[in-house]
Amino acid sequence: AFCIQVINPNTSPEMTETIASAARRIASPGTTILASCPTQGVESIEGHFDEAIAAIGVLEQVKQGKAQGAQGHVIACFGDPGLLAARELASGPVIGIAEAAMHMATLVATRFSIVTTLPRTVIIARHLLRQYGFEHHCAALHAIDLPVLALEDGTGLAQQKVRERCIQAKREDGSGAIVLGCGGMANLASELTQELGIPVIDGVTAAVKMVESLLALGFGTSKYGDLAYPNKKPLSGCFDMLS
Numbered sequence: 735a736f737c738i739q740v741i742n743p744n745t746s747p748e749m750t751e752t753i754a755s756a757a758r759r760i761a762s763p764g765t766t767i768l769a770s771c772p773t774q775g776v777e778s779i780e781g782h783f784d785e786a787i788a789a790i791g792v793l794e795q796v797k798q799g800k801a802q803g804a805q806g807h808v809i810a811c812f813g814d815p816g817l818l819a820a821r822e823l824a825s826g827p828v829i830g831i832a833e834a835a836m837h838m839a840t841l842v843a844t845r846f847s848i849v850t851t852l853p854r855t856v857i858i859a860r861h862l863l864r865q866y867g868f869e870h871h872c873a874a875l876h877a878i879d880l881p882v883l884a885l886e887d888g889t890g891l892a893q894q895k896v897r898e899r900c901i902q903a904k905r906e907d908g909s910g911a912i913v914l915g916c917g918g919m920a921n922l923a924s925e926l927t928q929e930l931g932i933p934v935i936d937g938v939t940a941a942v943k944m945v946e947s948l949l950a951l952g953f954g955t956s957k958y959g960d961l962a963y964p965n966k967k968p969l970s971g972c973f974d975m976l977s
């Protein structure tokens with residue numbers, strides 16, 4: 735039985751719920767999901783500035799999750815904000831949804847496409863592909879050109895745009911799989927997989943299963959080298975919460 739913390743790095747309660755329900759749906763029977771989002775920060779993450787703010791909230795949540803017994807952590811934002819810093823703080827595995835979805839896509843197809851929200855986050859996804867070494871696996875990146883919280887506005891427009899973009903990507907890119915580029919798309923993957931007949935991969939569910947796998951294998955984050963716990967030093971002002 736595992737306890738896995740799933741962190742929505744933005745402060746949207748609706749998106750936290752979307753993410754939490756996807757994580758709980760896929761979790762093994764014995765796995766408890768602790769879903770959370772930062773108490774302060776930014777309601778959606780749509781660029782480098784937002785990610786810098788969100789990363790502090792991720793660290794605060796990881797610290798709290800450890801205290802609540804979390805054995806592993808998921809960072810449920812497609813920019814994987816604060817991933818390496820969170821790995822320094824954590825004992826258990828920490829997996830970002832972008833890396834999780836990308837890894838999974840490479841296991842089932844030779845090429846994958848990414849469908850995300852805004853054009854500017856396409857650029858950030860490109861940075862991640864390079865950082866993770868998946869550039870040559872990714873055939874194309876697409877944006878639905880709607881803000882992240884359009885996924886939670888109840889109109890269904892963003893969901894329809896994601897569906898259209900996935901259909902277009904399958905037709906045009908020659909990709910065998912599609913990666914959904916937002917935590918708020920977590921509830922769309924299984925229906926789109928059925929409709930398109932190819933793996934449409936959401937990073938929230940992928941990351942939960944990867945954390946479960948690492949825990950089942952007895953692996954946490956390696957604390958040898960640059961992911962060792964941070965050097966002890968006084969943290970001033972609002973950062974005291976991270977001491």
Ligand SMILES: O=C(O)C[C@H]1NC(=O)NC1=O
Nearest residue numbers: 778779811812851916917
């Ligand atoms: O980068 C994106 O478009 C999506 C990313 N932003 C956010 O607030 N949650 C996410 O998954």
